[in-house]
Amino acid sequence: MHQLIPYPELRNYFSTRGGGVGLVVDYPTPNGHYKLVTIGMLNRYEGYKFCVFSSEEAGVVWHEFQLRMDVRGDSLVNPQPVSVHDCLHWLRNDGSILAFDTKRSSGKASIFNRPEIIRRYVFDPMYGVISFPRDAWLGLVRGVLTLVCVFKKFIVIFGYDHVSRNWTVSYTLPNFMPDLRNYRDDFLKWFDGKKLFFVVGESTGYLYEYDTERKTYEKVDTLLLDMDSTIFFSFEPTLANVHKTLLPLIRSILNISQPLLQY
Numbered sequence: 236m237h238q239l240i241p242y243p244e245l246r247n248y249f250s251t252r253g254g255g256v257g258l259v260v261d262y263p264t265p266n267g268h269y270k271l272v273t274i275g276m277l278n279r280y281e282g283y284k285f286c287v288f289s290s291e292e293a294g295v296v297w298h299e300f301q302l303r304m305d306v307r308g309d310s311l312v313n314p315q316p317v318s319v320h321d322c323l324h325w326l327r328n329d330g331s332i333l334a335f336d337t338k339r340s341s342g343k344a345s346i347f348n349r350p351e352i353i354r355r356y357v358f359d360p361m362y363g364v365i366s367f368p369r370d371a372w373l374g375l376v377r378g379v380l381t382l383v384c385v386f387k388k389f390i391v392i393f394g395y396d397h398v399s400r401n402w403t404v405s406y407t408l409p410n411f412m413p414d415l416r417n418y419r420d421d422f423l424k425w426f427d428g429k430k431l432f433f434v435v436g437e438s439t440g441y442l443y444e445y446d447t448e449r450k451t452y453e454k455v456d457t458l459l460l461d462m463d464s465t466i467f468f469s470f471e472p473t474l475a476n477v478h479k480t481l482l483p484l485i486r487s488i489l490n491i492s493q494p495l496l497q498y
Contacts, residue, residue, distance in 0.1 A: 240271065240295055242273065243273060259272040259273070259318075268289065269289075270288065272323060273286045274311075274316075274325070280305065280307040281305070283304075283306065284299060284301050285335055285342055286298070286299050286300075287299075298342065300341070302345075311325045311326065311328075312325070312367055312373070313373075318375070319375050319379075322334045324380060326367060326371060326382070327367070328367055328368055330353065331347065347400065350404075353365065361388045362388070362389060363386055363387045365385070371383060371384050371385070371423070372426065374425070376394070376426055376427065379394045380395040380397070381393065381394055383423055383431065385410060385423065386410065389407055390406075390407075391406070391407050391408075392404070392407075392408070406447055408447065408450075428447075429447055430444045430446050431444065431445040431447070440457070441454050441456070
């Protein structure tokens with residue numbers, strides 16, 4: 236049996252673009268409790284708003300936290316965050332990272348800068364200017380917050396050290412296709428520490444992988460990309476694994492006598 240939890244806001248919660256909201260499932264604690272986090276922009280682009288629900292509290296209570304700053308033109312690249320060191324991380328349009336600490340009762344949020352070396356790359360003809368919504372990917376690789384950036388001639392992979400609070404270059408790979416960045420938005424798909432996956436093409440795309448050990452590119456599959464602009468969310472198995480009973484009021488209203496989900 237599972238708990239039904241109403242959103243703190245019912246409008247525009249699928250996308251952070253345009254001031255909407257993204258939903259995050261924080262991983263369960265050893266005692267089985269979990270947290271839900273929504274994120275959106277404050278009115279008139281005055282900052283970010285976080286709403287947090289914890290299963291440890293009785294009833295359905297959302298706590299709101301705010302980070303006030305001018306965010307005009309600095310929306311999030313992807314509403315799905317990267318979770319590491321008890322913090323959720325989002326890549327912003329300018330390449331900086333928005334971090335939200337899920338363990339602090341004060342709900343601390345902060346911004347840390349993109350790799351400093353990217354500023355120097357702008358004037359290097361081998362690298363040039365980067366568009367983070369189009370040419371970058373933020374993820375977790377072997378426990379390290381990782382930023383992948385595609386430049387004119389090279390693909391650079393950065394790792395973030397939470398102790399020194401600095402970015403370091405993990406890999407520098409050749410960009411085998413100079414016009415790679417001109418094909419589509421969001422073509423970088425995944426990096427697992429060994430292989431980098433990305434999609435090239437328009438209505439019909441091609442899935443490529445780069446092996447950092449063999450230093451080779453390979454086309455591994457063909458994909459149908461002629462789809463609408465819907466933003467997709469990955470399934471979070473941790474949410475389905477948390478067994479909680481419904482609140483009595485909700486069960487009474489819905490007249491439910493059987494489990495909502497069966498596995």
